Amino acid sequence: MKKAKEHIDETILLKIIENTADVNERSLFKRWIESSDMHAETFEQLKKLNQLTSIDIFNQQKNWESVLKKVKEEKAIPDYIELPVAQRSTITLQLRTFLRYAAMLLILLGVSFLIKIVVFDSQQLTISGKDMKLHEAYTLADGSKVYLNGNSEISFSKKFGIKERKITLKGEAFFEVQRNEKMPFSITTCKTTTEVLGTSFNVYSELSGKVKVSVVTGVVSFYSGEKENGLKLVAGEQGSYNPDLQKIVKDKNVDMNLLAWKTGILYFNETPITDAFNLLQKQYSRVFVFEPKQGSIPLLTTTFDNQTLEAVLDELNLLLNTKNVCKNDTIFFKSFIK
Known part of the structure; x- marks a missing residue:
């Protein structure tokens, strides 16, 4: 052997x-x-x-x-x-x-x-969301927790938490950071840095270089380039970085489904069906297509709480008066008139 x-x-x-x-x-x-x-x-x-x-x-x-x-x-x-x-x-x-x-x-x-x-061990560790169970958190050496979405991943030094707390992120992750005023916790993704002492927040990045940081608790420093040119974000606020403009914009976070990928709960309140389907696609890794026969695009009002795909399809058919046909990874919803 x-x-x-x-x-x-x-x-x-x-x-x-x-x-x-x-x-x-x-x-x-x-x-x-x-x-x-x-x-x-x-x-x-x-x-x-x-x-x-x-x-x-x-x-x-x-x-x-x-x-x-x-x-x-x-x-x-x-x-x-x-x-x-x-x-x-x-x-x-x-x-x-x-x-x-x-x-x-x-x-x-x-x-x-x-x-x-x-010959020798790499000094970096990489954790992928693909290797983790749904809603499972990865606990870092300092006690902080990281929830990774889908194909996302984080990389950090094997000596993380000894002299510094630095992480590199690809994709999307939710962080629950243990407070340490002597050792800031920072996440680098694309051309931005998110720095905290101890708080909870979500970081979402795209291949295009766009980054969005949404704060749930505490205060977050979000910047690109010099830290002095960054923004302070508090609970309920989010910062969006546009690589084309090389600028960060701050506004209020009103997205009820910001953490749906983590919690498994989706809220819809008179949501246009096209917008609802975009969220469902991310949640269930399927393509949702609505094919109306006539009339306007319907609005969807309901809540899905960690339901199976089959249960979601049954409820959608009932609410939208449709029947669905699955072809590979695409689900077509066809309207019918009674």
């Missing part, structure tokens, strides 16, 4: 090379080295590089200081132009020495960079 590839922290490899690893770290190293031939080859290369130079492959600042120190140990370069041949040879030798160490540094940094990409 093929072994699953293990991952390991780079500092453990350095400890193994320097013979300073403890029992647990050696056990982790043993599992890692045995999980892939590539790991063994990589480690052998690291050992050889470590034997060739004292440069620390995991510390770029230390690497550079080491190179400068070795260059300075050579004879100083005179600061005049006309030099005897011997002096010119000294400069050539110093230049070659510098280039040799610089080349070694670049090689080591390159190896370290590739190892970080290929």
Whole structure:
């Protein structure tokens, strides 16, 4: 049976090379080295590089200081132009020495960079709404909760909540943020940033770059570019960002179905059937088409509370005096006259 590839922290490899690893770290190293031939080859290369130079492959600042120190140990370069041949040879030798160490540094940094990409764990976590149950919340390390809509996803550092609370969003999500006045919570989506200390709000973004932030409780800072140019939004308000105008507009949120995707509840009060069908399409991932035989477009007044698609279709047929026909993912409602 093929072994699953293990991952390991780079500092453990350095400890193994320097013979300073403890029992647990050696056990982790043993599992890692045995999980892939590539790991063994990589480690052998690291050992050889470590034997060739004292440069620390995991510390770029230390690497550079080491190179400068070795260059300075050579004879100083005179600061005049006309030099005897011997002096010119000294400069050539110093230049070659510098280039040799610089080349070694670049090689080591390159190896370290590739190892970080290929071998070690990614420092980012990505959570997708497709992998979550309906109405299920994802709880972050700080206790904040995130509800993801459909194909939406969030990405954040594995160290989230230690020094900062930053998230990148694609799509739509509802946030219930734990208050922390010393560590603001921020969401970046498209070209906007939403920043809070602790509150609840919804963020909706489109591929076109449009973003809408709707606040349920607390205060939210919503901006694009400089924070000072942003807007403060309170409960009941929403901010809309238009990428074409590069401007954020604030207004009142009067949409009763703002969180229908999260709660499963849809309210209709004399709503034009075309508008109602647009909301139903998002809720049930189907295309709703109304085909009237005659007369005006009807208005819909009802409430759907977490009902199945079949139950919704039955009620719509009763209210609209229609019968529906399903073709693939499209549902046609055909009017009939008694």
